[in-house]
Amino acid sequence: MDLPKEIEILFRENSELAKKLSEEISKLTPKVIEKTGLERIKIMNFCGTHEWTTTHYGIRSLMPEEVELIAGPGCPVCVTPSSDIKNMIKLAMDGYVVYTFGDAYKLPTVSHYKEGIGSLASAKASGADVRIVYSFVDAIEDAKTHGKPSVFFGLGFETTAPSYAVLFKKEVIPKNLMFYSSLKLTAPAAIYAIKIHKMSKRSPVSGVIGPGHVSTIVGSKGWDFFPEEFGIPAVVSGFEPVDILTAVLTILKDLYTGKAKLTDLEYKRVVTRDGNIYAQDAVREIFRTTDTIWRGIGNIPNSGLDLRDPFKEFNAKLQLNIKENPWDYDLPPGCKCNEVTLGTAYPTDCPLFMKACTPSRPWGPCMVSLEGSCAVWARFGSSQRVLNLMKEVRE
Amino acid sequence: MCWAVPAKVISIESDLIATVDLGGNTIKKVAVGVDNVRLGDFVMVHAGVIISKLSKEEVIENIKFIAEQIREVSEITGEDPEKTVKEYTDSMYKLLGQLDEKNG
Numbered sequence: 001m002d003l004p005k006e007i008e009i010l011f012r013e014n015s016e017l018a019k020k021l022s023e024e025i026s027k028l029t030p031k032v033i034e035k036t037g038l039e040r041i042k043i044m045n046f047c048g049t050h051e052w053t054t055t056h057y058g059i060r061s062l063m064p065e066e067v068e069l070i071a072g073p074g075c076p077v078c079v080t081p082s083s084d085i086k087n088m089i090k091l092a093m094d095g096y097v098v099y100t101f102g103d104a105y106k107l108p109t110v111s112h113y114k115e116g117i118g119s120l121a122s123a124k125a126s127g128a129d130v131r132i133v134y135s136f137v138d139a140i141e142d143a144k145t146h147g148k149p150s151v152f153f154g155l156g157f158e159t160t161a162p163s164y165a166v167l168f169k170k171e172v173i174p175k176n177l178m179f180y181s182s183l184k185l186t187a188p189a190a191i192y193a194i195k196i197h198k199m200s201k202r203s204p205v206s207g208v209i210g211p212g213h214v215s216t217i218v219g220s221k222g223w224d225f226f227p228e229e230f231g232i233p234a235v236v237s238g239f240e241p242v243d244i245l246t247a248v249l250t251i252l253k254d255l256y257t258g259k260a261k262l263t264d265l266e267y268k269r270v271v272t273r274d275g276n277i278y279a280q281d282a283v284r285e286i287f288r289t290t291d292t293i294w295r296g297i298g299n300i301p302n303s304g305l306d307l308r309d310p311f312k313e314f315n316a317k318l319q320l321n322i323k324e325n326p327w328d329y330d331l332p333p334g335c336k337c338n339e340v341t342l343g344t345a346y347p348t349d350c351p352l353f354m355k356a357c358t359p360s361r362p363w364g365p366c367m368v369s370l371e372g373s374c375a376v377w378a379r380f381g382s383s384q385r386v387l388n389l390m391k392e393v394r395e
Numbered sequence: 396m397c398w399a400v401p402a403k404v405i406s407i408e409s410d411l412i413a414t415v416d417l418g419g420n421t422i423k424k425v426a427v428g429v430d431n432v433r434l435g436d437f438v439m440v441h442a443g444v445i446i447s448k449l450s451k452e453e454v455i456e457n458i459k460f461i462a463e464q465i466r467e468v469s470e471i472t473g474e475d476p477e478k479t480v481k482e483y484t485d486s487m488y489k490l491l492g493q494l495d496e497k498n499g
């Protein structure tokens with residue numbers, strides 16, 4: 001048996017421990033409420049895969065009524081602005097070979113590039129050369145074989161940035177392959193979401209589950225600003241049910257003691273406090289921080305990455321003179337993806353959910369990627385739907 | 396695209412590219428995003444790049460973190476911390492022992 005299988009047995013299939021942890025959560029919650037005076041304990045995650053685990057394993061159904069688990073901005077595909085998709089469609093229609101991750105292939109634009117062309121998939125159907133790749137490595141190898149002018153649609157968060165940076169660093173990119181950066185940073189958006197909850201009439205966020213795989217790169221210390229500046233406990237957790245339950249229990253304990261000064265690190269089997277220095281150095285060398293647009297939300301200062309000047313010959317936006325216009329509201333009519341992304345609405349709050357918008361015919365961007373909240377809830381959200389029904393009955 | 400999966404390094408092409416086995420007969424060429432990758436290492440792969448390594452020692456650290464949380468929570472809820480932690484660690488190490496036995 002190998003290590004990944006052992007991890008599954010210890011952290012995924014260990015129902016005895018999951019039961020124990022959820023019992024402890026139930027015992028601790030009233031004490032936290034009594035001590036802190038909070039009416040609700042709202043815990044936000046920042047990773048589509050955490051939302052997947054939470055929903056897929058029905059973890060919400062194990063929570064006491066006062067503990068609410070919500071998804072924050074954690075899916076880079078969902079927040080890729082419509083203008084970026086349109087630019088990629090235009091390049092594809094102009095004859096460039098466009099490389100994309102499968103997740104972004106069906107992403108809809110808010111208005112069509114041309115009649116009937118509102119995604120890279122539809123551009124391909126009308127004859128454009130759009131190629132889905134597993135990785136940047138695959139795009140490089142493929143672009144070398146044909147030599148045609150090509151552009152890679154560079155999406156992702158901090159976790160994906162090193163996959164580009166290490167390759168740029170070693171100068172293995174062929175001259176015919178340009179890079180269109182749509183890279184985003186999680187922390188500025190996380191702060192944005194936390195502030196929205198704090199300012200609005202909604203209950204503020206009481207704890208956060210830090211994104212496990214972004215943290216492999218930035219380290220758990222990347223989230224210390226939550227306890228330090230906002231007084232909110234943060235736990236970097238893994239992606240198995242036991243990990244999430246432990247994270248919730250740890251947050252409750254931190255709320256009770258009020259002593260948490262730094263981010264707790266549960267996902268020790270993968271993440272360190274300082275993160276992956278090798279990847280951090282590569283990213284810093286290749287990319288600079290920029291303002292960038294988050295779909296449905298608008299510009300968030302210093303929340304994006306773009307290639308530094310020494311790599312400008314690869315920068316598609318510069319080389320192809322692509323203008324970045326000021327943000328215009330870019331969700332399709334009726335879509336609440338911005339609210340879903342900021343954790344102010346559940347997917348089921350959207351009237352189009354599983355009606356006009358389904359995984360096979362996504363209307364909005366959160367229904368496209370496997371880690372988009374709407375797509376996750378569409379596939380596995382029954383426990384939450386049952387929970388909502390139970391609440392209605394209680395009320 | 397954000398899905399990170401564990402994989403085994405089955406060949407190292409250069410300090411830049413390695414081939415990994417993602418399980419289920421899926422073999423991929425990926426970028427090396429960590430220092431010091433060795434043949435046979437278990438790693439986490441995300442969107443075509445190795446982002447970290449996995450090791451048994453760190454799995455034990457993970458188990459210990461959970462033990463510490465259980466201890467601190469027991470102190471608050473008035474349970475016997477030693478007893479609850481012992482029950483937890485016994486069950487985890489029993490599972491690990493069974494796994495080690497299977498590993499031979």
Ligand code: SF4
Pocket residue numbers: 334335336337340347350351352353354357358362363364365366367374
């Ligand atoms: S269900 Fe569809 S339309 Fe509604 S918020 Fe989600 S992605 Fe947007």
